[in-house]
């Protein structure tokens with residue numbers, strides 16, 4: 001199998017059993033796009049077209065898929081971007097980039113954590129008894145001064 005540098009987009013209702021090299025099968029019904037790895041290794045690449053995975057844009061009959069296709073789990077570990085039906089080879093991703101990408105995916109897929117309190121409102125903290133006593137003393141001292149100077 002030879003490496004391909006472009007993909008022809010074919011819209012399908014059902015995913016075919018065997019994928020042909022150089023063809024990007026798009027099933028809008030299944031919200032998925034499939035193609036054989038562009039390096040020619042014969043591995044099937046599935047790109048779910050959902051908000052947290054891949055975004056497919058059609059332009060003049062050619063497809064662009066974003067983000068990049070990173071086949072790290074295949075022996076070939078190929079990495080490329082599909083832009084307007086062309087394969088833009090992106091070189092191997094470093095482990096760190098892969099991991100940060102996966103971490104981002106996990107964050108996106110995880111439901112937001114429930115927030116106990118709206119942010120910006122600090123939880124009320126009861127004053128420790130000693131501080132309370134101090135506040136009381138200061139208040140009565142201020143009251144005493146006030147009485148002394150203004151009420152006499």
Ligand SMILES: [Zn+2]
Pocket residue numbers: 037038039040041042043071074076077078
């Ligand atoms: Zn491959």
